[in-house]
Amino acid sequence: MRKILNQPDKAVPEMLSGMAKAHAGxxxxxxGTQAVVRADAPVRGKVALITGGGSGHEPxxxxxxxxxxxxxxxxxxxxxxxPLDDAIASLERVDGGAGVLFIIxxxxxxxxxxxxxxxxxxxxxxxVRKALVADDVAVDDREGTTGRRGVxxxxxxxKIAGAMADRGASLDDVHRVAMKVIExxxxxxxxxxxxxxxxxxxxxxxxxxGEMEIxxxxxxxxxxxxxxxxxxxxxxxxxxxxxxxxLPFKAGDRVVAMVNGMxxxxxxxxxxxxxxxxxxxxxxxxxxxxxxxxEYMTSLEMAGFSITxxxxxxxxxxxxxxxxxAPAWRQA
Amino acid sequence: MRKILNQPDKAVPEMLSGMAKAHAGxxxxxxGTQAVVRADAPVRGKVALITGGGSGHEPxxxxxxxxxxxxxxxxxxxxxxxPLDDAIASLERVDGGAGVLFIIxxxxxxxxxxxxxxxxxxxxxxxVRKALVADDVAVDDREGTTGRRGVxxxxxxxKIAGAMADRGASLDDVHRVAMKVIExxxxxxxxxxxxxxxxxxxxxxxxxxGEMEIxxxxxxxxxxxxxxxxxxxxxxxxxxxxxxxxLPFKAGDRVVAMVNGMxxxxxxxxxxxxxxxxxxxxxxxxxxxxxxxxEYMTSLEMAGFSITxxxxxxxxxxxxxxxxxAPAWRQA
Numbered sequence: 001m002r003k004i005l006n007q008p009d010k011a012v013p014e015m016l017s018g019m020a021k022a023h024a025g026x027x028x029x030x031x032g033t034q035a036v037v038r039a040d041a042p043v044r045g046k047v048a049l050i051t052g053g054g055s056g057h058e059p060x061x062x063x064x065x066x067x068x069x070x071x072x073x074x075x076x077x078x079x080x081x082x083p084l085d086d087a088i089a090s091l092e093r094v095d096g097g098a099g100v101l102f103i104i105x106x107x108x109x110x111x112x113x114x115x116x117x118x119x120x121x122x123x124x125x126x127x128v129r130k131a132l133v134a135d136d137v138a139v140d141d142r143e144g145t146t147g148r149r150g151v152x153x154x155x156x157x158x159k160i161a162g163a164m165a166d167r168g169a170s171l172d173d174v175h176r177v178a179m180k181v182i183e184x185x186x187x188x189x190x191x192x193x194x195x196x197x198x199x200x201x202x203x204x205x206x207x208x209x210g211e212m213e214i215x216x217x218x219x220x221x222x223x224x225x226x227x228x229x230x231x232x233x234x235x236x237x238x239x240x241x242x243x244x245x246x247l248p249f250k251a252g253d254r255v256v257a258m259v260n261g262m263x264x265x266x267x268x269x270x271x272x273x274x275x276x277x278x279x280x281x282x283x284x285x286x287x288x289x290x291x292x293x294x295e296y297m298t299s300l301e302m303a304g305f306s307i308t309x310x311x312x313x314x315x316x317x318x319x320x321x322x323x324x325x326a327p328a329w330r331q332a
Numbered sequence: 333m334r335k336i337l338n339q340p341d342k343a344v345p346e347m348l349s350g351m352a353k354a355h356a357g358x359x360x361x362x363x364g365t366q367a368v369v370r371a372d373a374p375v376r377g378k379v380a381l382i383t384g385g386g387s388g389h390e391p392x393x394x395x396x397x398x399x400x401x402x403x404x405x406x407x408x409x410x411x412x413x414x415p416l417d418d419a420i421a422s423l424e425r426v427d428g429g430a431g432v433l434f435i436i437x438x439x440x441x442x443x444x445x446x447x448x449x450x451x452x453x454x455x456x457x458x459x460v461r462k463a464l465v466a467d468d469v470a471v472d473d474r475e476g477t478t479g480r481r482g483v484x485x486x487x488x489x490x491k492i493a494g495a496m497a498d499r500g501a502s503l504d505d506v507h508r509v510a511m512k513v514i515e516x517x518x519x520x521x522x523x524x525x526x527x528x529x530x531x532x533x534x535x536x537x538x539x540x541x542g543e544m545e546i547x548x549x550x551x552x553x554x555x556x557x558x559x560x561x562x563x564x565x566x567x568x569x570x571x572x573x574x575x576x577x578x579l580p581f582k583a584g585d586r587v588v589a590m591v592n593g594m595x596x597x598x599x600x601x602x603x604x605x606x607x608x609x610x611x612x613x614x615x616x617x618x619x620x621x622x623x624x625x626x627e628y629m630t631s632l633e634m635a636g637f638s639i640t641x642x643x644x645x646x647x648x649x650x651x652x653x654x655x656x657x658a659p660a661w662r663q664a
Contacts, residue, residue, distance in 0.1 A: 002524045002541060002635065004601045006563045014564075015600045018607030022623040058599035192334045209334060231338045232346075264596035266632050267390035268347045269336045275350030291354040300598050301635070303334065330662065 003301075008199030012055045012075060019062055023327045026066045030093055033086040034075040036062035041071055042096040047165040047174045048072070050090055050117075051103040051158060053110050054079040056197070057218055060155060060297040063328025069162035070103075070326065074113075078197050078300070079219045081109030087117035091126060099127035099171030101178060103157050105150025106134040129171055131178035133157055135187040135308065137246045138215030138224050149217050152260045152297040152308045153185035156320075159329065163322035177319060184311040186246050188239045191216040191223065191262060191304030214238070218262075218299045232269070236276035239307055244284065249311060251285030256310040256320060258292040262302040270294070273305055290320055294330060335633075340531030344387045344407060351394055355659040358398045362425055365418040366407040368394035373403055374428040379497040379506045380404070382422055382449075383435040383490060385442050386411040388529070389550055392487060392629040395660025401494035402435075402658065406445075410529050410632070411551045413441030419449035423458060431459035431503030433510060435489050437482025438466040461503055463510035465489055467519040467640065469578045470547030470556050481549050484592045484629040484640045485517035488652075491661065495654035509651060516643040518578050520571045523548040523555065523594060523636030546570070550594075550631045564601070568608035571639055576616065581643060583617030588652060590624040590640040596633045602626070605637055622652055626662060 005011045012034060019036065020029045028039045035052075042048065051061050052074025061073035072090035074082035091100065100121060102114045114130060121128045135153030161178040169177075191213045194203035197220065205222040207213055212235070215224035230238075249255065259274045261267070274293045281288055289312055297306075312320065337343045344366060351368065352361045360371045367384075374380065383393050384406025393405035404422035406414035423432060432453060434446045446462060453460045467485030493510040501509075523545045526535035529552065537554040539545055544567070547556035562570075581587065591606045593599070606625045613620055621644055629638075644652065 002544075002561060004524065004561075004564050004567065004597065004637070005604055006565055011600060011604060014607050015603040018603030018605070018610070018625070021610045021620075022603065022606050022625045056598075056600065058603070063599075192336065212334075229334060229336075232336050233338055235336065263598045264633060264635070265336065266388075266595050266630060267395075267627065268343060268388065268632065271347040271350030271354065271390070272337055272343060273350070274354050275346050278350070278353045288353075293350070293354045295599065298598060300600065301596060303596070303633070305336070 059328030066326030068324035163319035189306035195300035391660030398658030400656035495651035521638035527632035
């Protein structure tokens, strides 16, 4: 694990500078902050969507800022929650007078940040609703005090709630579809290698060749169990059993199926994995209405992937298909 | 380097199956072949574009098949030229009566394949023109008998010639813009790690931590020299000196600037690199008219990147901007 950077402590601001230059006209970085905002914010009369969290998950979340998706994405240091000042600056920049939805991944630091930001919004008379994403089925509620982690399913909350806001819906309605996605989305991940935070000497866990870690999170944290590496078919089957059993997903359901690369897994492997996911679902009578294969929420240079399933009805699919200008959004 | 696959020798067909399922309606795999073709081929009256080469460079080339780009992409085994039978089957499927352009990366096996395919086309009365891409400035003409390698700049040939064909241009005109891109595009790559062909025991070269290899190709071949790992700024400066000095690119030029990940390099690093590329060019008075940051032509799980510059005039930029349905094409 070797990195092409200038200085570890400059990696996030320099990345954000590169993003803003590469996607000029769509996004910009708020001066003095690490917040990515829509270049045309505020959009008067539209509900604004703000999310945020640690960096290291690119393209999440800055790549999902743009018309039809997010209005602002706060970028903390790698795997660290963003500062309150950036949340306040973003609120003031993107509030269009119709209220703000906070989309929050279920981590203690992020929850605390957005609780404080909600108070700041109240001081400014800005109505706020919150949507807490906790889609990782690898972690049972009983295993930790904070419950399930928010992972790649968060991208679908951004997309669908963002489309609802773009259509001019009220804050209550945007919040309603965000919660509908959250109730119907499930994710699980695995890794072949850990990742390394810039500036650190060693990763949070080690894996020997021929081993894999099932149930990893997106912050370099180890998974729920270690096993010998199996075939793509066996790995997918094991993960899909857990995911589909959780909601549960049933024959006749239509789903959005996302195979998400964790950062260092070649597209060749992601397509081999998707091939297995589609076959598994076909065997259960579940139809993939919208496939997604690529990198949506990564963990630096971790090798591995996650599978996300969203049970979708006509309303959610219509919002999924709504046009979107965010640089990293890709329907497939 | 560990892989999530079923069997190494099934990796390519299973990947193609996954691609076709994920992008149904846009692409399909010709039965009995490893050729990806437009689902709506042939398009009557349109010049057809066919490319191909070894697998392991995903999303190239199958991800660039679709309206406004390629009509067919032949996928060989990993890093091996495709078979003639697949070329013949593709010719017969995509020929729309207006002739066919072959886009060929400069490797002996690929050239031989398309020479044979040209004879087969002649037997069938199908007019063919060929465009040979040799954009890698790391390799001097004098260093090998075959000259410069064709690398990531090939994607811009696909895009721009594909747009010209989509506008209804003649075979001569489609060939003319393909050659115009080829004359004006230059690329150079570097790596931090090698890659491993599925089923093999070890990579073609090894790199110690703290080393980098400058001038690598896209087939796991070593570069032109090995150096201690430097900062992103120093690496970019060294590569850009070579690229811009080659054409040469001059103050006042407008360019398409692509930062292409080789497979395992996180988007965070690619944006840090793009930030340096843009600064370097600004310092030379060269304007980035169209930035591209992402994975376009990879080398399995190699960590590293390439930089491609295309000197573009109004005609090339207009074709660059032409709408495109290929799954992996992404502007911005």
